[in-house]
Amino acid sequence: MRYTRAWQQYLKLSVAALPPARGLLPLVVLLGAWQLLQSGKSPYFPPPSDWWNGLMLLSKSGRLYPALSATTITLLLGLVLAAAVGTGVGLFIGVFPRLSRAIGPLLEFLRAIPPPAIIPVAILFLGYDERMKLTVVVLAAIWPILLNTSSAAERVHPLLLDVARSFRLSAVDRMRLIILPSVVPAILLGIRVALPVTIVVTLLVEILTSIEGIGALMIGAQRNFQSSQVYGLLVLIGLFGLLVNNIFAVFEAILLRRWPPKIQSENF
Amino acid sequence: MEVGFFFWPYNRALVENLADRADRCGYDMIGIADTRKEAVCVGFKGGMVAQKSKLSRSLAGLIAGVVCIAAEFTAPVTAAKLTPVRAAYIPVVSWLPAWVAKEKGIFEANGLDVTLSVTQNLSVLPATLGRQFDFAPSTPPDLIKAVLAGIDVVAVAGQGIETKDNPSTHLIVRKDSAITGMQDLKGKVIATPTLGAIIHVSVLHGLKKNGIDPNSIRAVEVPFPNMPDQLKAGNVDAVEALEPFAGQLLAAGNRSLGDPLLSVSDEVLYTFWISESKWATDNHAVIEAWIASLNQAKQFMDANPEEARAILAKYTKLPEAVVQKIPFVTYRFSLDPRDFAVWVNVLKDLGQITRSVDENSLVVKLK
Amino acid sequence: MDKGRLIARINWPGTTVLVFGGLAWEAAVRSGLLEYEYLPAPSAIALGWGELAKEGILGSDIAHTLISVAIGWAAAMVLGIPLGFLLGLSATARRYCLASIEVLRPMPGVAFAPVGLLLFGFSLKTEMVVTILPVLWPVLVNTMGGITGIHQRLYDVGRTFRLSRKDTILSIILPAAMPPIVVGARISLGLALVLAVVAEMVGNPEGLGYGIVREQQALQPDRMFAYIVTVGFIGIVLNAGMLAVAEALLPTSRQLRGEP
Numbered sequence: 009m010r011y012t013r014a015w016q017q018y019l020k021l022s023v024a025a026l027p028p029a030r031g032l033l034p035l036v037v038l039l040g041a042w043q044l045l046q047s048g049k050s051p052y053f054p055p056p057s058d059w060w061n062g063l064m065l066l067s068k069s070g071r072l073y074p075a076l077s078a079t080t081i082t083l084l085l086g087l088v089l090a091a092a093v094g095t096g097v098g099l100f101i102g103v104f105p106r107l108s109r110a111i112g113p114l115l116e117f118l119r120a121i122p123p124p125a126i127i128p129v130a131i132l133f134l135g136y137d138e139r140m141k142l143t144v145v146v147l148a149a150i151w152p153i154l155l156n157t158s159s160a161a162e163r164v165h166p167l168l169l170d171v172a173r174s175f176r177l178s179a180v181d182r183m184r185l186i187i188l189p190s191v192v193p194a195i196l197l198g199i200r201v202a203l204p205v206t207i208v209v210t211l212l213v214e215i216l217t218s219i220e221g222i223g224a225l226m227i228g229a230q231r232n233f234q235s236s237q238v239y240g241l242l243v244l245i246g247l248f249g250l251l252v253n254n255i256f257a258v259f260e261a262i263l264l265r266r267w268p269p270k271i272q273s274e275n276f
Numbered sequence: 277m278e279v280g281f282f283f284w285p286y287n288r289a290l291v292e293n294l295a296d297r298a299d300r301c302g303y304d305m306i307g308i309a310d311t312r313k314e315a316v317c318v319g320f321k322g323g324m325v326a327q328k329s330k331l332s333r334s335l336a337g338l339i340a341g342v343v344c345i346a347a348e349f350t351a352p353v354t355a356a357k358l359t360p361v362r363a364a365y366i367p368v369v370s371w372l373p374a375w376v377a378k379e380k381g382i383f384e385a386n387g388l389d390v391t392l393s394v395t396q397n398l399s400v401l402p403a404t405l406g407r408q409f410d411f412a413p414s415t416p417p418d419l420i421k422a423v424l425a426g427i428d429v430v431a432v433a434g435q436g437i438e439t440k441d442n443p444s445t446h447l448i449v450r451k452d453s454a455i456t457g458m459q460d461l462k463g464k465v466i467a468t469p470t471l472g473a474i475i476h477v478s479v480l481h482g483l484k485k486n487g488i489d490p491n492s493i494r495a496v497e498v499p500f501p502n503m504p505d506q507l508k509a510g511n512v513d514a515v516e517a518l519e520p521f522a523g524q525l526l527a528a529g530n531r532s533l534g535d536p537l538l539s540v541s542d543e544v545l546y547t548f549w550i551s552e553s554k555w556a557t558d559n560h561a562v563i564e565a566w567i568a569s570l571n572q573a574k575q576f577m578d579a580n581p582e583e584a585r586a587i588l589a590k591y592t593k594l595p596e597a598v599v600q601k602i603p604f605v606t607y608r609f610s611l612d613p614r615d616f617a618v619w620v621n622v623l624k625d626l627g628q629i630t631r632s633v634d635e636n637s638l639v640v641k642l643k
Numbered sequence: 644m645d646k647g648r649l650i651a652r653i654n655w656p657g658t659t660v661l662v663f664g665g666l667a668w669e670a671a672v673r674s675g676l677l678e679y680e681y682l683p684a685p686s687a688i689a690l691g692w693g694e695l696a697k698e699g700i701l702g703s704d705i706a707h708t709l710i711s712v713a714i715g716w717a718a719a720m721v722l723g724i725p726l727g728f729l730l731g732l733s734a735t736a737r738r739y740c741l742a743s744i745e746v747l748r749p750m751p752g753v754a755f756a757p758v759g760l761l762l763f764g765f766s767l768k769t770e771m772v773v774t775i776l777p778v779l780w781p782v783l784v785n786t787m788g789g790i791t792g793i794h795q796r797l798y799d800v801g802r803t804f805r806l807s808r809k810d811t812i813l814s815i816i817l818p819a820a821m822p823p824i825v826v827g828a829r830i831s832l833g834l835a836l837v838l839a840v841v842a843e844m845v846g847n848p849e850g851l852g853y854g855i856v857r858e859q860q861a862l863q864p865d866r867m868f869a870y871i872v873t874v875g876f877i878g879i880v881l882n883a884g885m886l887a888v889a890e891a892l893l894p895t896s897r898q899l900r901g902e903p
């Protein structure tokens with residue numbers, strides 16, 4: 009048996025977890041086709057080469073990096089908060105289905121209200137700062153995590169719950185040793201789905217209120233009829249999303265490396 | 277003798293083509309007239325009298341003439357005369373003359389069949405011209421930036437101007453605020469309906485004129501109806517407001533720092549209509565009819581303010597009490613390129629545009 | 644159904660919570676605790692709602708938004724589930740597509756509103772441009788995740804029984820992947836509603852979203868909140884409908900726990 013250091017194992021796991029770079033092929037082909045078909049200047053559909061120029065213009069004016077950092081900070085904080093609150097409430101709902109009936113309609117109600125309608129109310133209570141942005145982002149990003157967590161917590165295999173009863177585990181221990189480990193893969197799936205939602209809602213809040221961030225740059229560019237900048241920023245966002253997703257995939261792979269395989273309850 | 281009637285949507289080239297074909301089929305082709313945008317062509321096969329071409333032609337021409345005149349009398353008269361026009365509007369008092377012209381049939385009297393569509397957002401309108409709309413509202417910064425970005429639009433008719441005697445826009449602060457004028461705004465938070473739009477541009481210009489660096493203030497976008505609460509809560513230090521919201525804020529006891537637009541000039545171009553350049557060049561008659569209609573609508577408004585307010589209420593859906601107090605904007609429907617030059621300089625001075633644009637290219641040239 | 648069972652089926656705890664929340668809000672506004680021009684009391688909102696219903700515009704706006712949601716969600720399901728299956732089952736497809744999907748996912752639908760307006764003007768199609776792409780992803784990713792998460796042992800069972808490919812898909816893969824797929828569909832439905840309303844707020848001036856903006860600009864906060872409340876209720880109804888469908892398709896483990 010060859011001895012490999014831990015970090016070497018992690019590295020192998022990470023590389024295995026990342027989506028291969030050749031996955032970008034469809035998009036590259038699309039961009040190439042666009043560039044070939046549209047070589048001239050167009051105010052609404054500029055070719056990709058113009059997008060690069062637009063971005064360079066923005067970065068030279070010094071507005072790109074502050075906006076990028078503002079969006080990133082909101083994103084990270086929002087994700088952490090959404091994960092924490094979403095997991096907590098989701099576990100609660102899954103383990104106590106009767107309580108889920110009680111707060112269910114209220115949650116559904118909140119889930120359906122679109123961020124642009126929440127924003128004015130949030131501004132009333134929180135003003136025009138980072139807190140308001142975070143609140144709206146968290147309120148929107150919670151749902152995939154919450155739903156996936158509660159769904160998985162409901163479906164914990166009864167056999168495992170019997171184990172908990174056999175060992176006469178306390179509620180806390182049952183949560184910690186039985187339910188949580190069963191539910192973690194679902195939580196991670198929920199976070200995976202929530203990642204782009206977080207990015208989208210952060211951008212949405214920035215677009216609608218022009219609070220500092222990439223979204224504010226985008227709406228400003230659109231109002232100045234600079235579509236090349238808008239498309240360039242979209243590409244930036246896409247790549248940013250890919251980066252965040254890759255980081256998360258690595259994190260997930262390392263976390264789940266020793267996880268027990270999933271057992272589905274329906275089929276037994 | 278065979279008689280053939282050919283109906284065809286009116287298109288000169290097509291009809292001449294049709295005449296050729298009829299000739300080849302042996303019809304004596306005459307009488308191309310358009311009624312209701314359709315060409316009625318009467319053809320006769322075989323001559324009516326000995327002289328095939330000429331006499332039968334003139335007789336057939338007579339018959340065709342009778343047929344066409346008859347057709348015209350049976351068709352609704354207006355349908356042949358009106359030009360369909362699609363216009364967008366924003367539900368704000370500035371665009372009242374267009375609504376009055378539509379409601380009172382003034383457009384129809386000038387030969388236009390106008391469809392008005394509501395929209396909330398100015399910046400997307402230049403893109404819709406030539407596709408969905410023929411006329412759209414705009415403001416000087418909007419037009420200048422669109423033209424510089426390569427969008428082919430031009431100003432065709434004026435609408436509202438801002439004058440010292442009739443300010444419609446105010447920069448408002450709380451009654452207990454320490455701010456007394458623009459010079460006190462350094463480092464403060466200002467609420468604007470849209471960053472980069474005309475009101476905010478004029479505020480930045482006013483700040484610069486008063487010696488304040490425009491970058492020292494923080495601007496946030498707040499829709500007009502939310503401004504009273506934001507001001508009261510202290511989230512913002514000053515708000516840029518338009519009628520009727522300005523009137524409401526002032527009635528609640530807040531103070532006005534003045535009209536930011538007047539910092540650009542004592543009489544400054546505010547709103548106007550734009551169209552696609554190519555369409556504008558081809559449709560001078562429509563544009564002139566448009567301007568004439570708006571002028572007549574204004575006369576109606578001056579003579580019948582109550583009825584005008586009723587139309588205002590209908591299109592803005594504002595509450596009755598609010599509608600009664602809204603002052604009418606000062607209207608001027610002709611355009612002068614020099615008014616645009618002023619704005620080009622303002623934008624360049626603020627660094628919002630990098631190139632200059634010839635102000636004469638911004639306005640359509642009507643003979 | 645007799646009256647007793649009907650009463651038992653109504654979600655009493657849920658309704659109580661909602662009613663309690665509403666009462667607390669009303670009390671806060673009337674006592675002056677929440678004094679904002681922009682935040683009316685629930686009683687005022689109810690009156691505004693009644694006005695809108697009487698005028699008939701509420702009905703047509705609801706219909707417009709629901710059609711938009713239906714088309715967007717149906718398109719997302721029709722595209723997303725097969726694609727998710729493909730990506731879940733075929734490692735090659737995943738290799739060549741995953742990175743592109745990850746790049747496209749964070750695009751805010753709102754950013755496409757100007758493009759949609761340019762191509763389709765003020766129409767339902769513009770709403771589709773804003774709605775379809777973001778709504779596609781939860782269904783696709785959840786389907787894909789559901790299929791890749793199927794335990795190897797289940798495939799072994801299939802092989803032991805020498806199940807054909809079709810039978811494997813129908814008897815093993817589909818039931819095993821159903822819960823995440825259904826969750827994905829639920830998320831997508833909620834997202835479709837949100838995006839349709841957003842598209843109406845910034846793009847196509849029709850439907851509930853436009854109603855919100857229009858009443859806001861017309862200085863009628865009670866009618867505006869009436870529209871927002873309507874959107875919320877539609878969300879509840881849609882979700883309840885989706886849950887009912889999910890229960891029909893796959894009974895939850897409550898049965899296994901011995902609950903009625």
